[in-house]
Amino acid sequence: MTSKKALIRRPGPRLAEGLVTHVEREAVDTDLAFAQWREYVAALESDGWETYLVEPADDCPDAVFVEDTVVVFRNVALIARPGARSRREETAGVEQAVARLGCSVNWVWEPGTLDGGDVLKIGDTVYVGRGGRTNAAGVQQLRAVFEPLGARVVAVPVSKVLHLKSAVTALPDGTVIGHERLVDHASLFPRFLPVPEESGAHVVLLGGDRLLMAASAPKSAELLSDLGYDPVLVDISEFEKLEGCVTCLSVRLRELYA
């Protein structure tokens, strides 16, 4: 069964204080960020996605990057335990949101840490990035929750970027795309297509051939368009300054049985 529901969370007033790890800090325009976020949500909705606002977590600057707080496989949610302490309070509202949508809820427990941005699902294969935010105990706990449901969990080292999905995402046919310089081991993926820009590695599958992508990746969009896809570009410059990408601004729930 397919569903088109997406969790989103408004950017909070402290957005500009969000964490930066692999990039230099740049001033964030919070008004522009809010306008960009609205455009992002509008792009999801105009493609038929029902959006669900997660309760704000305004004390947490990075709360808008809601994808990091949970992983959902079919109707089973695993609430993350963010690798960054400043993000730990973000999960409470997400717990409520997924429970309301009919998911059963599991948690990553100490000493495990896991960020949703480290988890890439392609069919029943669940790639999990072991990197700066997700540790070995987090990987083990993810396996324990999802393997009994039929998932094949594949752990992947991530050392060059914040999250696995900062390095790679997947096209509708399962081809993994990434900017080669930032991918630790492209050979771990059965089919890998290099893209010319860092942010060109990030696609949200809207449905059919449509791919939501950042406006900062025009050459990658052209490449994918030439392969028969239909890129929909959104400007997320203010979130990119905080190492955010199109994937991390929502949690897409495609396999809910309702």
Ligand SMILES: NC(=O)NCCC[C@H](N)C(=O)O
């Ligand atoms: N999944 C993602 O790529 N999330 C981006 C999170 C950015 C945020 N500033 C952080 O460092 O946690």
